[in-house]
Amino acid sequence: MNFEQILKKLPFIIFLLFIILPMFKNSGFFVIFFIVALILFLKYGKQLKNFDFKNSKDTPFGIKNDSKIININNLNNMKNIKTSITFIVLAIFGLWLFFASIVIVEAGQTGVYSLFGKVRDQELRSGFHLVIPLARITKMSIRTEEYTMSIAQGEGKRYTADAITSLTKEGLSVDLDMTVLYRVEEDRASDIYRTIGLKEDIDEKVIRPTIRTAIRDVIAQYEAKDIYSEERESASSKIADKLISELEPRGIVIEQVLLRNVALPANLATAIQEKLQAEQEAEKYDFILAKEKKEKERKIIEAEGQRDAQKIINESLTQNYLYYLYINDLKSREGTIYVPTNPSTGMPLFRDLGK
Missing domain, CATH: 1.20.5 (Single alpha-helices involved in coiled-coils or other helix-helix interfaces)
Structure with a gap:
């Protein structure tokens, strides 16, 4: 393919680059490439459209079919076009390298760095980073995540009823609703991405099966009436301890475990309530x-x-003490004459003179 054929296909090439190149790294480059391509089209599109490579008089090289005369002006114009196109292509490539090297990690995220399929144990903290353009940065959330398994349809991670069915100490079947709050440890994000994957993989491959196993192991230690009443907090605490021991060594931090509901068979629930x-x-x-x-x-x-x-x-009431109290009482009774009537006892018979 000679240069003349390339010029003919230049609009198609620009359109193809306009579609493909921005997909490599970042959407900011898409806007810049669009502006550069538009400038190129406005500047040279009309001129290229008017070239007639079958007519020697209009060819960019100025070569006639019946002679070897070269139109110097047209040749200079073509050199200018070639130089401009080369410059624009290099500018576009430079801009692509620049923007492909920029990575911005948002707050609440961490970046996992991989190059040619190999994951490095070096997480990118939130902020602005410059990386190799060919490197791939996978962003992972380090915020608190919630995983719910519930008997209510649509309440948990799955649309259908997703309660955990477990057997109690006496062999009764109970359904439990459970919510686990967890987060990815930032310093272990690369290892988690390498061995497990992203959030969906963490939920389905690790969180869910670990919750089910922990609940069944713990509930088997309790009787149904205990889980239904006063021992619920104890069971929830044991489930949390088991999840922590299983998941934290893998870089998943358990923040809270909520045993939200215990559903017993109807007759058993009624009997327990009556009891x-x-x-x-x-x-x-x-x-x-x-x-x-x-x-x-x-x-x-x-x-x-x-x-x-x-x-x-x-x-304490002796005779003398009674006399003493009596005499003290007489002091407050004015206008009364007291006449002794019993010589042996000395006790008077009194009369109120006013009557």
Whole structure:
């Protein structure tokens, strides 16, 4: 293919480059390439369109069919066109190299660096980076992620009901809803990408099967009524410990494990609720009995105190002490005449003079 044929196909080549090159690295280059291609088309498109390579008088080289006369002006014009095209191609290639080297890692992400299929153990932190244009940077989220398995349709990661069915200590089947909050450890992102993959792979290959195994191992240690009531927090804590021991060595940090719901067979749930209600009633009556017993003890102690106090008072009320109290009481009774009536006791018979 000679240069004249290339010139004829130049618009198609520009269009092809316009479509293909921006796909290599980054969308910013797409805009710049479009502007450069548009300038090239506006400057030389009309001139190239008017070239008639079959007519020697109009050929860019100025060569006639019946002679070897060269049109110097046309030749100079073609040299200028060739120089301009070369410059523009080099400029486009330089811009591609520049923009292909730029990588921006957003907050909450880390970049995994790979070159020719080999992953390097060197994560790119959030911010601006310059890399080899041929390198591939895969961005991974290091934010807190949530994985839910629920009996409610559409609530979990899968559209269908996705509760975990497990057997209790007594062999009863229960369905459990579980939510796990986790995140990828940034310093281990390259290793996770190499051995597991991206978030979808982490969820399906690691998180989901580990949750199912941990729940079944832990629930088998409890009776159904315990999981349904007071032992739920204990079971949730044991599941969390098991997930941490399994996943954190692989670079996945477990932040929280929520055992949200325990669904028992209907008849068993009713029986447990009735039993719990009966236990609550029994506890209520025990409380009332204990209260009455305490009240009885209080009254006994109060009566004994009154009896002892009366005994002390009776023992202290001697004849002389009563006389003393009586005489002190007489001081406040003015207008009353007291007449002794019992010489042996000295106790008076008194009368109110006002009456």
